[in-house]
Amino acid sequence: MSTSFSLEGKIALVTGACYGIGFAIASGFAKAGATIVFNDIKQESVDKGLLAYQEAGIKAYGYVCDVTKEEQVTEMVAKIEKEVGVIDILVNNAGIIKRIPMCEMSAEEFRQVVDVDLNAPFIVAKAVIPGMIKKGNGKIINICSMMSELGRETVSAYAAAKGGLKMLTKNIASEYGEFNIQCNGLGPGYIATPQTAPLREVSADGKRHPFDQFILAKTPAARWGEAEDLVGPAVFLASEASNFVNGHILYVDGGILAYIGKQPE
Template sequence: MTNSLFDLTGRTALVTGSSKGIGSALARGLAEAGAAVVLNGRDQTALAEAAARLRDAVGTEVRTAAFDVTDPDAVQAAIEEIGPVDVLVNNTGVQHREPMLDVAVENWRRVIDTNLTSAFVVGRAVAAGMVERGHGKIVNVCSVQSWLARPGIAAYAASKGGLAMLTKGMCAEWASSGITVNGLAPGYVITELTRPLVEDPAFDAWIRGRTPAGRWATVADLVGTLVWLAAPASDFVNGQVIAVDGGLTAVI
């Protein structure tokens, strides 16, 4: 009985931005729980390589869908081609580190569009079918920067703060149709994008000292919470943003 609460067999899961990093790890976690996974990105070659690695590792159905998550027409066409999606993970994201007085408007818009508007565009396209079917799971990958700011990442923090509120707005509109929408908020995770920070002795020491767990997160640390949010075990959890941060947001 308990195992069935976390079983995703027969479900189709779309994970945006999943050719590498956090998205790739989340897609693997869903596949290991039994889901048929659809990987998304803009680079078809990178997607094909990621899909081959995932098939070799897990042995389940893996498809790819190359499209720009910020392009409404491309998103709609892709969702129609993919077919019914039971689980959507809005993971696509970019960072831009620069003092706010120096950030060009086009860079601000790029971060907001990629991190926030894409979740609206893809989420709405997928949710239309979920509403018709009366069930669905959406997980928006937020961040501890949904609540906390640091110098030099204003656009990113604004986008992730907006994503946390978009999560609540989606819940407010779609919960009555059997859809749960929650946020997964990682702390500082070791990925290709954060490698320069990990290798900076001063920043590494600051993160370890600032985090009660005394370490960075790994991508594997995020998988259990994602599977829970995607599975029947969380059917009455809605509109929440769950921090997976080693306690970073619990202390001052």
């Protein structure tokens, strides 16, 4: 059974994996035997990422690349193939969110979110699929979201992009499944990261932040997720254990999508 989940000898590109969810997933892949490659838009961030992997005892390869630019992505993938090897696993992790009410959001801001969260996964997947076809196998994991299924105030662009990413995932599976390429999505729930730390702070009088209370009440697990909660599901989707799983979105949300919520007292 352990060999089914092994990533030994595999090369995994995890976009935007300098920290947070991407770093946790990449670190989990490394522990399962994979060689890690990541990118960021700035050299400074790549350097910080390389240091973080080094401190974790992981040999990683970092590249500066804007994943919304097709020419840069094509060049990066060619460098990876030359310097590290052909990519076996792609995790489209890089993403942004702008929390702005829809009628206050400019079309430019909307396009920027869609460009990073939807167009970029298309561009990177398009660049790595030919190599996967030649090798006769490949795994693509798109980091989707509960907003692939649900709407919420102030996240119109993010929800639109993540909903589109869900359907891009299904279409890649449909178009390239015959080449033994599996494309699935991983949908995190609310994850405790440095970015969400202010929302989880407890005040001096012991009261929780209103959003924290909201999430705990909506989650059957009654807690925020941890980045590590995503590692096992990601390793599964990247490994031979999921060879007949294709076009699926695996939500790791503590049960939020299954739960209508408590009745008001």
